[in-house]
Structures are given as structure tokens and as C-alpha cells.
């Protein structure tokens with residue numbers, strides 16, 4: 001998804017390209033140059049920078065494999081050493097087409113075959129937009145840029161893998177080879193990246209999740225539908241406890257909503273028809289209760305539906321989508337239910353269930369809600385991409401005057417969580433609107449956009465949070481913040497979003513009675529600081545290498561008596577009972593293994609604290625403490641150790 005988006009960047013987005021993206025995109029040009037030196041007939045399509053590097057899509061009879069990489073990389077090295085300048089040439093549409101017809105685009109010279117994908121791309125460039133070429137050595141590419149100055153600015157690069165991809169991501173188009181690589185300013189950074197990947201492999205949540213029995217998948221249950229084993233469930237419950245305590249203190253109220261709802265609700269929310277592809281297909285029931293809206297209401301919905309650039313649907317396509325709905329209705333009057341893809345509409349209904357006055361605001365409704373999304377099976381990836389997810393969701397309904405304070409409080413909550421999880425590096429990506437696209441891509445509320453964006457900006461600046469502002473990437477309903485965090489090994493994850501919404505409350509007819517006795521529509525803040533359990537736990541497993549802090553550890557304490565003699569085992573049982581009564585997840589290893597074996601097993605299971613008990617401990621009323629990853633910490637009085645454990649858990653010490 002992210003990759004198809006980056007294939008067609010807007011001019012503004014191109015100007016926003018980071019130095020690293022410029023460098024990587026330039027490396028893609030060098031890759032194409034190198035491939036053409038070896039296979040001059042290659043036909044190139046798109047070659048954008050992506051999250052961790054770059055790729056170039058090409059059509060070529062020869063199937064490129066990693067065996068070809070040394071040869072290609074050698075040619076790339078020659079080209080970067082030659083330090084060719086990247087030269088920008090502006091051409092007319094006709095000139096670009098002419099070059100394409102002569103096979104001169106993405107090529108080292110004119111060729112018998114036209115540059116067919118580039119021709120197609122030229123034809124897709126909107127009238128009036130400048131068309132530019134970039135030239136390095138003999139290689140000329142159709143490209144809007146930007147690039148680095150010279151090929152030697154690409155400090156260090158490496159090809160990584162080859163995949164296949166359809167032209168423009170559409171399976172009706174030809175299948176191309178996608179050659180991936182990455183590039184950095186220098187070799188030190190390149191090496192650090194691959195070291196990080198090695199470490200990430202060791203910390204892979206799928207591998208550790210299996211070894212530590214945290215979660216599993218089963219074909220009979222279905223792909224992308226995780227089953228949480230007892231130890232993984234502990235992680236979930238601890239996170240929920242943290243969220244519930246934090247939200248309660250911040251004045252949130254908890255609600256519970258069902259996992260499905262009628263079609264009508266999703267038509268009102270706008271999920272249908274725009275989001276239909278990402279939702280599970282409907283469950284069709286006979287229409288016993290006249291659940292379908294009448295034609296007049298449906299026509300009204302159609303009239304009110306957001307069009308234009310929303311999710312890339314033009315008016316004609318929106319009409320066609322609604323035609324399909326009409327056909328379904330005509331074929332069989334039915335009551336259709338959908339699994340919920342988002343919690344918001346349910347929460348809006350709760351807001352609307354009771355008459356609200358300004359005294360009720362801000363109203364903060366929270367739920368760890370389970371949502372279902374129909375991700376393509378090829379996109380599923382362990383816990384990172386799933387079809388059922390439990391979200392740390394809440395919706396804050398407030399007045400414009402309350403907005404800034406509420407937004408600030410949400411930010412403070414993020415910071416509190418970052419501290420608990422020892423996240424040192426994080427950034428907020430603040431996506432705003434483009435005034436030129438009001439009424440199409442963005443809900444037509446020019447003043448509210450400016451006002452809320454200004455308030456969000458103020459909060460971000462005041463809180464000192466590192467943030468970047470990205471124009472023209474806001475949601476249809478309001479400005480949006482994506483929270484990016486870096487794990488302990490320096491890998492980036494997007495875990496949470498935070499969104500302002502000034503359109504949907506109106507679609508749902510949500511109102512409150514204000515001081516002056518008029519009805520007003522509240523603003524809504526969507527926020528999910530801990531994201532979904534699935535994604536957040538995948539992140540935490542990598543971040544901690546599954547060596548969770550005591551409060552979060554599936555097994556917090558294991559008691560290891562040295563021997564099986566009764567008084568010693570009784571002493572162990574007594575300590576276990578004391579700890580469990582205080583809510584500590586304490587286990588007892590009463591097997592006949594020797595102490596070395598017991599310690600080894602506990603270490604392998606990543607048990608946080610081991611309490612080793614020998615006869616001397618029994619006599620002294622002491623325990624010998626051993627902490628995973630820290631080794632033996634020596635013997636201390638039992639009461640002191642227990643009190644310490646309880647305090648560390650209560651304070652959620654890192």
C-alpha cells in the first residue's frame with residue numbers, strides 16, 4: 001500500500017522527500033543504469049524510494065536472481081565512482097512522447113522497442129504539469145526528481161532481494177520484476193542497518209512468540225486471526241490494566257459494543273461503500289424488521305456521500321458503487337450485518353443515545369474494541385498485519401474551546417506510555433490539509449481546519465515532542481497524527497494514530513445543547529495511544545527481545561528449591577502462596593532436576609526473577625535472588641524481597 005502510494009507522489013510530497021529518500025531514489029537510477037549496461041533491452045516502470053531503501057520495477061526476459069547481484073553491484077560501483085552529475089532537463093509533452101517512442105526513456109540509447117511503461121506514464125501526467133527528465137551519463141529517465149547532485153553522493157548501497165509486482169499494482173497489468181536495494185550516506189550506516197536487521201531476526205516476534213508460547217495461528221480458525229495462549233494473554237491483560245488505570249485517572253468512561261452492526265450504520269459512517277474492500281463481506285439475513293432504509297433515505301445518503309479525491313473515487317465511481325448496492329437490495333430485500341472495522345460508529349451511537357448538554361462535555365468514551373479487517377492474505381504478517389485486532393480506542397467529544405486542552409492531555413498520555421516502555425526515540429507525523437482541495441479531498445470547513453491545525457501545532461510545540469508536518473496527508477475528516485516509535489534496536493514502527501474529526505459527528509446527527517440553549521455539533525478526537533494489542537505486542541517483543549520488565553512478564557517469579565526435601569519445598573510453597581495472594585504470577589519448580597537445570601529452564605523461558613532456596617535460606621528466612629539477564633544478586637531477607645517485588649510491579653519499573 002505504502003509503496004503504490006509512493007509511486008505517484010504529488011509535487012508537494014516530492015519537495016518533502018528527505019535527504020535519505022533523494023539518495024535512495026538516485027540509487028534506483030544507478031541501478032537502472034547498471035541493469036541496462038548488462039541487458040540494454042530492459043523496460044523500466046516505477047523506481048521510488050521506499051521505507052528502507054528503494055526498488056525499480058522492470059520487464060526483462062532474463063529472470064534476475066541474487067546470483068546476478070554481484071555483477072549488477074559492480075556496474076553500480078563503477079557508475080558511482082565515475083561521479084556522474086544528475087542533470088535535470090525539462091521537455092514538452094511531445095518531446096517526451098517522441099523519446100519514449102524511440103525507446104530512449106529509461107535507456108542508455110535509442111532502442112528498437114519503445115519505452116512502453118514510460119510512454120504510458122507520460123500519458124498519465126496531468127495537462128499543465130511540467131515534464132522533466134533526469135540524465136546521468138548516457139542514462140535518461142523520465143522523472144520528476146528530486147535527486148542528489150552526483151552519483152558519488154550515494155555513499156554506500158546494496159541490493160537485497162527481487163520480488164514480482166504488477167504494473168501500477170493492478171493484476172490486470174503485466175507482472176514485472178521488482179529489484180530491491182538499500183542505500184545510505186556511508187558504509188558505517190549501511191553496516192549498522194544490516195546488523196540491526198540481524199538482531200531484528202533474532203527478536204522476530206513470530207519466532208519468539210512461538211518459543212515462549214505467547215500466541216499461535218491455526219488454519220481452521222483462519223489466517224490473520226491470532227489465538228492468544230495464556231502467556232500472551234498476560235501481556236494483553238497487563239496492557240489493558242495500564243490503559244484502564246491511566247484512562248480512568250484522565251476522566252474516561254468505559255463502554256462495550258458488539259462486534260457487528262447493520263449496513264445502515266456503515267452507510268452513515270461512510271465506511272460503505274468506500275471501505276468495503278477492507279471489510280469482511282456481509283452476513284445476509286432475511287429482512288424481518290424492515291431494516292433497509294427506504295429509497296428516499298438511500299438517495300439522500302448518496303447525495304451526501306463524500307466524493308472527489310476521497311480514497312480516490314470520482315463522482316462516476318461513487319455512483320457505480322451505489323448502483324451495486326441498489327442492485328443487491330433489488331435482488332433480495334435483506335438485513336445485512338458487517339463485522340466492525342472500526343469502533344467509532346458504535347461510540348457515536350452511544351453519544352447519541354442520551355440527550356447531551358454542554359455540561360456532559362468533554363465526554364470520553366473508551367473501549368478495548370475488537371475490529372475485523374479483511375486484509376489480503378498476501379499482506380498478513382504475524383501479529384503486524386492481522387484480520388482481527390483489539391484496539392486501545394477512545395473517542396473524545398468536546399467543544400471547540402475544550403479541544404486544545406483535550407488534545408494536550410492525549411499527548412501527555414502518549415508521553416507517559418513512552419516513559420513506561422523506555423521509548424527514547426519517537427516522532428509524531430502531523431498531517432494537514434491542502435486548502436486547494438477543500439470540498440474534494442477534505443471536508444469543506446476552512447476555518448475549522450486552520451483553527452484545529454493551529455491548536456494541534458501549538459500543543460506539539462509546547463510539549464517539545466519531535467514532530468514533522470506533512471501537508472496534504474490529513475484524513476478527510478480532519479488533521480491526523482501518526483506516532484512513530486523506534487525499538488531498542490533502532491527499527492521504526494508506526495503504532496498509533498490520533499485524529500481530529502469534525503465531519504462524522506454531523507453525519508451521525510450528534511448534538512449537545514449549549515449554554516445559549518442552541519444545539520451544536522461536538523468535535524471528536526479519535527485516539528489509540530497503545531494502538532492494537534497485536535501490533536503493539538509485536539513491537540514490544542522486538543523492543544525487549546521478549547525480556548519483559550517485571551510488571552509485564554508472563555512469568556514474574558519462579559521459585560527454585562535446591563532439592564526436594566519436605567521442609568524446603570514447604571517453604572517454597574509458602575512463598576509462592578504469599579506472592580500469588582498478592583497478585584504476583586509466581587511459579588514453583590518442584591521437579592527433581594538439579595538447581596543448574598532449574599535455572600537453565602527458567603532462563604530459557606525468560607522468567608524475570610528466580611528465587612533460589614537452599615537450606616541456609618530456609619534457616620535464615622531468606623531467599624537468594626537471581627534476575628534474568630543480570631545473574632545472581634545474592635541472598636536477602638524474604639520479607640524485604642517480597643516487598644521489593646511488589647513495589648517494582650506496582651510502579652511498573654522498567
Ligand SMILES: [Zn+2]
Nearest residue numbers: 134143144145
Ligand atoms: Zn528519478
Ligand SMILES: [Zn+2]
Nearest residue numbers: 343344395526
Ligand atoms: Zn475512531
